[in-house]
Amino acid sequence: xxxxxxxxxxxxNLKRQRMRTLLAIIGxxxxxxxxxxxxxxxxxxxxxxxxxFQDVANEIVIYPSFPDGYNSIDxxxxxxxxxxxxxxxxxxxxxxxxxxxxxxxxAYVTIYGLEEDGVKELFDLKSGSVSLAGxxxxxxxxxxxxxxxxxxxxxGLENHSxxxxxxxxxxxxxxxxxxxxxxxISERTFDTLYSGEYEMVIVKTVxxxxxxxxxxxxxxxxxxxxxxxxxxxxxxxxxSINRAFTYISRFLMAIAGISLLVAxxxxxxIMLMSAIERTKEIGVMKAIGASRKEIMLIFLLETLILGAIxxxxxxxxxxLGGYGIDLIILKSTKxxxxxxxxLYVMEGVVFGLGVSIISGLYPAWKxxxxxxxxxxxxx
Amino acid sequence: xxxxxxxxxxxxxxxxxxxxxxxxxxxxNVSLSVNSGEFISIMGPSGSGKTTLLNLIGCLDRPxxxxxxxxxxxxxxxxxxxxxxxxxxxxxxxxQQFNLIPTLNAIENVELPMIFKGxxxxxxxxxxxxxxxxxxxxxxxxxxxxxxSGGEQQRIAIARALANNPAIILADEPTGNLDSKxxxxxxxxxxxxxxxxxxxxxxTHDPVVAEYSERIIRIxxxxxxxx
Numbered sequence: 060x061x062x063x064x065x066x067x068x069x070x071x072n073l074k075r076q077r078m079r080t081l082l083a084i085i086g087x088x089x090x091x092x093x094x095x096x097x098x099x100x101x102x103x104x105x106x107x108x109x110x111x112f113q114d115v116a117n118e119i120v121i122y123p124s125f126p127d128g129y130n131s132i133d134x135x136x137x138x139x140x141x142x143x144x145x146x147x148x149x150x151x152x153x154x155x156x157x158x159x160x161x162x163x164x165x166a167y168v169t170i171y172g173l174e175e176d177g178v179k180e181l182f183d184l185k186s187g188s189v190s191l192a193g194x195x196x197x198x199x200x201x202x203x204x205x206x207x208x209x210x211x212x213x214x215g216l217e218n219h220s221x222x223x224x225x226x227x228x229x230x231x232x233x234x235x236x237x238x239x240x241x242x243x244i245s246e247r248t249f250d251t252l253y254s255g256e257y258e259m260v261i262v263k264t265v266x267x268x269x270x271x272x273x274x275x276x277x278x279x280x281x282x283x284x285x286x287x288x289x290x291x292x293x294x295x296x297x298x299s300i301n302r303a304f305t306y307i308s309r310f311l312m313a314i315a316g317i318s319l320l321v322a323x324x325x326x327x328x329i330m331l332m333s334a335i336e337r338t339k340e341i342g343v344m345k346a347i348g349a350s351r352k353e354i355m356l357i358f359l360l361e362t363l364i365l366g367a368i369x370x371x372x373x374x375x376x377x378x379l380g381g382y383g384i385d386l387i388i389l390k391s392t393k394x395x396x397x398x399x400x401x402l403y404v405m406e407g408v409v410f411g412l413g414v415s416i417i418s419g420l421y422p423a424w425k426x427x428x429x430x431x432x433x434x435x436x437x438x
Numbered sequence: 439x440x441x442x443x444x445x446x447x448x449x450x451x452x453x454x455x456x457x458x459x460x461x462x463x464x465x466x467n468v469s470l471s472v473n474s475g476e477f478i479s480i481m482g483p484s485g486s487g488k489t490t491l492l493n494l495i496g497c498l499d500r501p502x503x504x505x506x507x508x509x510x511x512x513x514x515x516x517x518x519x520x521x522x523x524x525x526x527x528x529x530x531x532x533x534q535q536f537n538l539i540p541t542l543n544a545i546e547n548v549e550l551p552m553i554f555k556g557x558x559x560x561x562x563x564x565x566x567x568x569x570x571x572x573x574x575x576x577x578x579x580x581x582x583x584x585x586x587s588g589g590e591q592q593r594i595a596i597a598r599a600l601a602n603n604p605a606i607i608l609a610d611e612p613t614g615n616l617d618s619k620x621x622x623x624x625x626x627x628x629x630x631x632x633x634x635x636x637x638x639x640x641x642t643h644d645p646v647v648a649e650y651s652e653r654i655i656r657i658x659x660x661x662x663x664x665x
Contacts, residue, residue, distance in 0.1 A: 062553045064546070071541035343537040346498060347598065348526020348554040350519060432498045435533075 065353070069360035072333070079329050080365065086326070087369025087411050090319030092377045095407030097315040099381030101308025102403060103394035108300055117147070118293040119262040119274050120235050127286040131256035136281055136288065140260060143276055145269040150177035151257040152236055153249050159242065160215035161206045168202060169241035170216065172249025180263060182238065186210055187225035191245035195224035199239040216242065217252050234293060235261050270294045316410065322369070323414040326362055330422035334358065341426050342434025351427040358423035359416065366415025370408040377407055444507070445605055445637050446472040446495055451504035453490050453660075464490040465501070466660035472639065474605070477632040479648035480641045482657040488641045489610055491657060495639065496529050496608045497521045509605065526554055530599025532609035532628075536591040538583040544594045545570060545579040551601040562601075569597040573627060589620035596627060607631065609640045613647055625650045 073080045121140070123129040132151070141149045153172035158165060173181075178189050178197060187210035189197060196216075198208055203226045208214065212223045221244070229239055236259075244252075264273045274290050281288050334341070341354055378400065385392045394400075453465035464487045472478055482488045493499040494506055497513055506514045508528060513521065525531075538547045545566045552562035570576045573593040583591050592612060599607055609628065613621030621644075629650050632638045640647060648654050656663035 062556075062559070064549070064553050068539075068541060075541060339537070340539060343533070343539065344550070344554075345522070346496070346525060346531050346537075347551045348522060348602070350522045350554070353554055432493055435498070435537075 065356055066360055066364075068357055069364055072337075072357075073361055073364060076329075076333070079332075083322070083326050083329050083365050084369040084372070086322030087319070087366060087415060088373040088376065090316075090322040090414070091370050091373025091407040091411040092380050093315040093318045094312050094410055095374060095377030095403050096380030096384060097311045098308060098403035098406060099377065099395065099400050100384040100388070101304065101311050102399050103381070103385045103389055103391075105301065105304035105308065106394045106397075107389055107391065108304060109297060112293070112297050112300065115234070115293045116297050117264045117267050117270060118235065119264065119270060119277070120291045120293065121260040121262060121277065122289045122291065123258070124282075124286045124289045129287050131258060132260055132288060133256050137257060137260060139280060140262065140277060143273065143280075145265045145273050147263045147265050148176065148180050150174070150180060150261040150263075151246070152177075152259045152261060153246060153253070153255060154236070154241075154258055155249070155253045155255070157216055157242070157252070159206075161208075161212075164206060166206075169238070170249065170253075171236065171238055171241055171243045172246045172253075173243050174246055177261075178243055181236070181261065182230060183228040185226045185228045187223065190224040191243065191248070194219070194221045194248075196221045197225040197227060197238075197243040198223055199227055199237075199241050199243075200229040201239045202241065205240075214242075216244075219252070234291075234296060235259070267294065312406075319410060319414050322411075323418040326365060326415055326418040327421060330358065330362055330419055331425070333361070334422045334426040337426070338429060338434050338437040341429050342431050342437065345429070345431035346435060354427040354429075355423045358426050359419050362415045362419025362423070363412070366412045366419075369415070370411030373411060374404040374408040377404055443473045444471040445474040445509060446470075446639075447507040448494070449505045449507070451494060451501045451506060453487070453494060453499065454502040463660045465494065467504075468657075468660070468662055469504075470655060470662065472637060474637055475632070475635050476653060477629070477638045477651045478640070479651040479654045480639065480657060481643060481645075481648050481654055482663070483643065486657045487660040488657050490660075492608055492610055492639065492641045495606075496531060497524050526551060527602050528604050528606060530596075530601070530604040530607045532592070532595050532599050532607065532612045534611035534614040536583070536588065536595045536615070538591055538594055538598070540583050543580050543582050544575060544586070547583070547594055548597045548601055551598060555602055565601070566597070569600050570594075572600070573597045587620075588616050589623060592616060592620075592624050593627065596624070596631075600631070605637055607636055607638045609638065611642055612640060613642070613644065618646075621647070 121132065123131050137151050150173065155170050156167055157170040158167055175189050175191050185200060191197065208223050208226065210223055210226065214221050214223060227238060230237055264270050270292055274292050278290050344354060378395065381400065382392050382395050385395060448468055448470050451465055451468045452463065455462045455464060468491065480488045480491060494501055501514050505512050508524060513524060539550065542550065548566040548569050549562050552565065570579055573596050575590060575593050575597065578586060578590060613624055616624060625647055628638055640651060642648055
């Protein structure tokens, strides 16, 4: 059994050179704090980016499989999908390029054929209401601005007159459909103006956790005989973002790790100094029966104490550090007090301890390998 | 001299250093035998090789040639770990400069060899206390070396040397850093230990110190001086 006395001896040896010990600990504190703070910030950055995509993460987009000779999705397929479990809503989409007129102004825009509940699910409304009954239409924000449309405005489409019932919020870049510059009409109206089957079906699952399962079922059932459709999960994007930000975060942490490396070098330095200064003492210990193992242990315990104190203080301060960086750069600290933060703190602490021990190895080895007779002669 | 009773036996021992092309024979063909319970002085001028001889007996150094037996074991063929064990269990060292560990107090210094041996806390504290009483230092148990006089430190060092109950005490100029009165006290203490059966070898150049011993071995230029 290893005696507590070794730990006590290590503690007292560190106290002999208070200033030196303090500086080494500060080095570790800074190193650990930098790594963990950056890790926490990286994670916050990732979380806040993913949050932007969170409301579309349960979305599955189904396209016809063009390479296999399909350019649309038929009613039969839609009905099957509609009946599947764990699906919140299946939104079939038809679209066509159509000519609209407003007084003398005219333009070709994308006309979407959708149902009201689908529109409500996919888009936010800026003004008016989501009503596609009769000759009502809903228009995208950019189109509305360009043609100066308001709720109640009349608009011509394929020689029919329509009334603007609602204007949507701008959706911006999207991976399914983007009606910012388009018009949405009901599917029934669409069918009277144009012909054709669905060009895609947007499926929302009950929860994000169902996405893979639902996606697989759809593929298995519909593509049983022939590959009629292709399925694309919005979650993929989320995962790509997740992965990319994880890499960025790791990279930042690696750069921050340099400061810990510097701290390690300073530990190496002070422990080597300490080993040289205590040469005679080591000689005495060896003469009275200390083995190499025990000398090594005494020295390693010293670096372990340095590492443990520095790492734990650094780990604690890194939460403050992460809080500060988040506040300055992200202007939000809501991703600080989450379980993942503890992980980054722990990572910093583990690296801190690891670097301390590794830096202590050489001086400890050097001390333990002193020849007792040489060491005793040292003045 | 009966071989069976010899606790230390050196057979044609050499310690040769080479400096450049020059060969220095610090110990040159020394054979000697020490019986259990003897009190021996090794005397000689400085540079005569007496400390080297003591280091060879104390397993701090290995002979270039020849054999060293401790308790019948040929230690010149042992590896580092085994030599460490012998130093810890069979030999107690007393140095000229006391060489206590400055961060440890008196009783902890005495406990240290027992810690290296792995003796449990209670047992070693009890023994350390007894040893401090033996050397008359029980009042100074909590004092650090810097808070003690030279004579006091040397007493603690002797208690430390006795920690693992070794058969042999090796003392290298134990009174060298002490005034003559204190030096005599220390020698009395060593003599006492010898009376209780401990084998003691003292290296000294001081004839007054040597007088405490039963036998004086003189060494000159690495050779036993039999003249």
